[in-house]
Amino acid sequence: MNNKTDTAVTVIGLGLMGQALAGAFMRAGHATTVWNRTTAKSDPLVAEGARLAPTIGDAFRASPLTIICVTDYHGVHELLRATGVELAGTTLINLTSGDSAQARETARWAEQRGAHYLDGAIMAVPPAIGTAEAVILLSGPGSHLEAHGSTLGALGTVTYLGPDHGLASLYDVAGLAMMWSVLNAWLQGTALLRTAGVDAVTYAPFARQIVTEVAGWLPGYAEQIDSGSFPAEVSALETDARAMAHLIEESEAVGVNAELPKLIKAMADRAIAAGHGGEQYPVLIEEFSRPRTD
Numbered sequence: 001m002n003n004k005t006d007t008a009v010t011v012i013g014l015g016l017m018g019q020a021l022a023g024a025f026m027r028a029g030h031a032t033t034v035w036n037r038t039t040a041k042s043d044p045l046v047a048e049g050a051r052l053a054p055t056i057g058d059a060f061r062a063s064p065l066t067i068i069c070v071t072d073y074h075g076v077h078e079l080l081r082a083t084g085v086e087l088a089g090t091t092l093i094n095l096t097s098g099d100s101a102q103a104r105e106t107a108r109w110a111e112q113r114g115a116h117y118l119d120g121a122i123m124a125v126p127p128a129i130g131t132a133e134a135v136i137l138l139s140g141p142g143s144h145l146e147a148h149g150s151t152l153g154a155l156g157t158v159t160y161l162g163p164d165h166g167l168a169s170l171y172d173v174a175g176l177a178m179m180w181s182v183l184n185a186w187l188q189g190t191a192l193l194r195t196a197g198v199d200a201v202t203y204a205p206f207a208r209q210i211v212t213e214v215a216g217w218l219p220g221y222a223e224q225i226d227s228g229s230f231p232a233e234v235s236a237l238e239t240d241a242r243a244m245a246h247l248i249e250e251s252e253a254v255g256v257n258a259e260l261p262k263l264i265k266a267m268a269d270r271a272i273a274a275g276h277g278g279e280q281y282p283v284l285i286e287e288f289s290r291p292r293t294d
């Protein structure tokens, strides 16, 4: 590798994602040390110039910044508790997928041992790592990022979310909630239109137009949620609920699945029963903010 920079990096965990992370650091010119439970997975990286640490303890000692990316937090803890692993003074960034409680608990554990710990989530597939499309979410004390922000930029677009270590995991699942909700709504519409011989490719541009328009409502609706005030500026929830009934009836009439519209209408009906029918759609945040109890 030419173009070497001063910042050495260690990558622990060389599955599909870990290999992509190490590869991106190497392409950006960082001296890269790697370690994996199954040593053979390091071969392609070593052939490209990565240094294989003989032990996981050596891997941590090799660089001021260590990235860990394995299957789950169980694996993270197994590795961090291994003999010879010294965390004091090191910056440890955990890009393993998990939930916010695991992130906070791991942060406490690592900080008690003197590590500068950041938790992260990767919103990308391995081939995108090293391009701007790869979004890397990070949370934890911002001061830990100061020394390593430009190094991490080799991985993609680094987005720092705040000091709470659980934020990266929460944003990760919030993003998935958005993704599946949009896709499920699109599939519902596609199923309806196919009953009239309209194929998915014909419907897709119309669906995309709706998604774009609805996305434009979010900032104003978010202000209503944050202020706790939901005046019906363009439509009242009970108007939406009538349209939901129409969607259910149409789905049943043409023989497509009506489960999803029924679920959404049930939530709207509960909000209306609680007296919110004259307010605007984001008032449903009350339904989303607590488990169903009835």
Ligand code: NAP
Residues within 6 Å of the ligand: 013, 014, 015, 016, 017, 018, 036, 037, 038, 041, 069, 070, 071, 072, 074, 075, 076, 078, 079, 095, 096, 097, 098, 122, 123, 124, 125, 126
């Ligand atoms: P993978 O290809 O299945 O690799 C898993 C890695 O974890 C391997 O290096 C494996 O070591 C290691 N590992 C698992 N349990 C371990 C343990 N108990 N002790 C030591 N090492 C252990 O998975 P991946 O695709 O790289 O995913 C890694 C993480 O990235 C996951 O949390 C995943 O959710 C996240 N992620 C992946 C993608 C993606 O598209 N791949 C996208 C976003 C986020 P061995 O080689 O020895 O088995």
